[in-house]
Amino acid sequence: MFKNLTIYRVGASWQPSRQEVEEALAKGQFQPCGATEPLSLGWVPPRGIEHGPLVEVIDGHLHLKLQVESRVLPGSVVKERVDEIAAQIEEQTGRKPGKKALKDLKEQATQELLPLCFKKRSSIRIWIAPEQRLLMIDASSPARCEEVVSLLIKTLEGLTLHLIQSAEAPATCMAAWLMDGVAPEGFTIDRECELKSEDEMKSVVRYARHALDIDEVRQHLEAGKRPTRLAMSYKDRVSFLLTDTLQIKKISFLDLVFEGHDKPEKDEQFDADATIAAGELGELIPALIEGLGGEHDFLGSAPSGFVADSQLVAPDKTVLDLDQTPAAVTAAVAAAAAAAGPDDKAPWD
Incomplete structure (x- = not known):
């Protein structure tokens, strides 16, 4: 599914x-x-x-x-039509269409070609x-x-x-797992990964259907390359590819998941697929986040006796919703700080 x-x-x-x-x-x-x-x-x-x-x-x-x-x-088709119309205009008027006219012609060509x-x-x-x-x-x-x-x-x-962001960067964790040859509990490292350098060369090394517990991989890591993708399995039930942005790709349920289960009827297939996905991935996801050091806490730890809420009041009395995306929260905090003025102190300072 x-x-x-x-x-x-x-x-x-x-x-x-x-x-x-x-x-x-x-x-x-x-x-x-x-x-x-x-x-x-x-x-x-x-x-x-x-x-x-x-x-x-x-x-x-x-x-x-x-x-x-x-x-x-395709853009090439639009360009071909624009050139054709522009040639017709030049032939009729003796002048080539300018930049603004070409922009209008591109819009005209797009509207002509879209229905086709x-x-x-x-x-x-x-x-x-x-x-x-x-x-x-x-x-x-x-x-x-x-x-x-x-x-x-x-x-x-x-x-x-x-x-969701993990407390530790996925690339850092994947590098440690590859160096030590040890994945978090319940997980195993499979036979595919991608390593990229962080320098101006942006060198890339890819392994596919290849053992990763070798000195060559460790040498790439020691040279500064960082994993951007790593194939893994969870409890021999689900295989997947973990990325450095905490995306889970190429999900595949292994044979162990289906043992003891009869093939569902056609009208029951959706329910069966949804149940398997929720059961297997619902266990894998928290285990994976735990293996990456836990979930990053955007609110921080509340003092003893207090509970962190989902809102923060800025110095100008603006209420910031901390259930927004991290980028939105950061932008809201910056805007509130600017509005507060240089002499106003935020309550968290």
Whole structure:
């Protein structure tokens, strides 16, 4: 069901109900691209059944599906059409179109060609575990994940998300595991990794289907290269590729997961896949974060007898929501500090 996961922490104040989520998604159901629309996205039934519910709840976990449709229009085709129109204008007027005119011609050519383009569809699965306050997006591109997060926050009232970060950098941990040949408890190092240098050369070394407990790998690490990808397995049940940005890619459930289970009927396949994914990955994710030193605490440790809350009051009395993304929190703190003036001290100084 899932091939890639980017993991987010859900704000404590958001308590979703199936009906509320269903009603919110219904306002943004998928519609195919119009004749001159380059992109269209919207919500579709996760089971793939026409007119089915937009939210599936299985064992308390919510499953959503976002459909993306785009028109394939290569830039070379647009340029060819622009050159053709520009040549016609030069022939008729005796003058070449200027920069502004060429920009307008590019827009004209795009509008002409879009209705003739092929359409390309893809889908993105979203998995929400309310009790664990986790939201996972099955997308390999960070940019696409950001688009999905923006759409979710816009669609689901009260939802706040921030990208989970580990206390220790994944690259640092992966380097230590490779140097020592020892992974965290329950994990094993498999036979694929990528090492990159941090100097101006940006050298890259890749190993595929290759033993990694060798001196050559350790020499690359000692020379300053850092792991950006490392293949691992968890309890011989799930194999995956861990990246230096804490993305989980190339997820595959191993034979041990299916032992003792009959092949489900076609109409039961979705439920079976969702149950397996939630059970196996729901155990793997916290174990992996623990192996990376635990989750980074953006709020910091509260003093004895106190509990860290999800808000902070700036000197100008602005209330900062700490359930936002880390970048948003940083920007809000900086703005509040600037507004406070040079002579005002923040209460945490």
